[in-house]
């Protein structure tokens with residue numbers, strides 16, 4: 001498509017509990033004309049994404065006991081979120097969170113819940129430790145911790161969720177399992 005590329009960007013400064021630090025969140029839709037960019041703007045928007053990121057950061061910092069002086073904390077000044085044209089689903093490099101516009105366009109399940117799940121997973125990657133140079137943790141462990149935090153969040157909303165989800169998986173898989181078990185609308189979850 002010819003013409004200007006519009007980049008809509010919104011930034012937000014968030015206070016980090018138990019510290020004097022502030023964190024800047026910067027979100028942008030770098031593919032606004034694509035089907036995924038248009039769906040993103042219509043069903044979530046930059047404000048919605050920022051709001052989910054704030055919720056996730058607070059949850060993750062609680063889960064990782066950031067209020068305890070004994071917890072080694074990551075220093076993060078700015079987290080960026082970009083919706084863009086790329087293969088795959090999402091990834092986070094350092095504190096840069098990238099989401100695929102084509103994944104957004106093609107997702108057929110409960111969109112808000114899927115976005116929240118991705119945001120919790122990717123925000124965990126920003127805050128979790130992964131070892132040190134020359135002594136990195138296995139990627140399966142890093143991914144497992146991000147999935148654990150995301151499922152813990154849902155299980156906190158609905159105690160027993162993981163146990164009952166496991167039982168339901170004996171009969172197959174349905175997107176509706178999440179709303180069946182949580183009794184929550186997708187916006188609430």
Ligand SMILES: [Zn+2]
Nearest residue numbers: 121125143146
């Ligand atoms: Zn991951």
